[in-house]
Amino acid sequence: MVHSELSEKIEEYIYHNHLESGARLPAERDFCQLLGVSRMTLREAIKKLCEEGVLDNIRGKGTFVAAKRVCNDLLRFSKSPYSPQEGSYKLISIQKLKAEGSVARHLLLPVGAEVYQIKHLRTVEGERVSIETSYLPAAGIGKINERKLENMPICSVYGKDFSQMLTRVNIRISIGNAAFEESEWLNIFEGEYITVEKRTLFTGDDTPVEYCISVSSARKVLYSTSLKANN
DSSP, X not given: OOHHHHHHHHHHHHHHTTOOTTOBOOOHHHHHHHHTOOHHHHHHHHHHHHHTTSEEEETTTEEEEOOOOEEEETTHHHHSTTXXXXXXXXXXXXXXXXXXXXXXXXXXXXXXXXXXXXXXXXXXXXXXXXXXXXXXXXXXXXXXXXXXXXXXXXGGGSOHHHHTTEEEEEEEEEXXXXXXXXXXXXXXXXXXXXXXXXXXXXXXXXXXXEEEEEEEETTTEEEEOOOOOOO
8 A cells, every 4th residue: 555545544544533633543553453554654654644744743652633733824915915824923033134145135125235134933822833034124114113023923013004005925835844943943853844935025016025934834834725716
């Protein structure tokens, strides 16, 4: 049996037995007999499902159904251009830097132009989900109220009127491995899979106003969008 087929069978087992988050799967020997596979094959399938965020394997304790993943809606900007994702935000740091490299390129700024770098930790139901680092042209913002950002997302910097001016967002999502600092902030293992979402927001005259890099644990988030049939 190929690993993908076995992964499907394991997910069917979870569904038909109504196993909720935190429920423990049968012991390895019993599960092998139940599914009719070898231990090596079962371990490979479980490893794949752990990487996908379906299962959690805890050494010495067993394999458990993973907690429900946070859903990031890719169309959230079309619904409300500057609405935050669900969850709570905690300010990690804020500093003024000289733009260079990808930051200058995405914000269409000359190298050396001043930008604010604002870093937040996002949590959902007590779980550390993502680190969000935003870069904003300092010339278009003025002085930032740090206290206002302590427990609020970056959108709190702007007023409601400004949010209506945002018309376009470029989003690029990739998969990587957590560096030491990212693993510490997200409470995951170093080298564990992460999703890296890079987005640039534009106003109606096609002026970029924010470049954001959001790093999330791949097993804690999923991306979705609503499909609407044409009339």
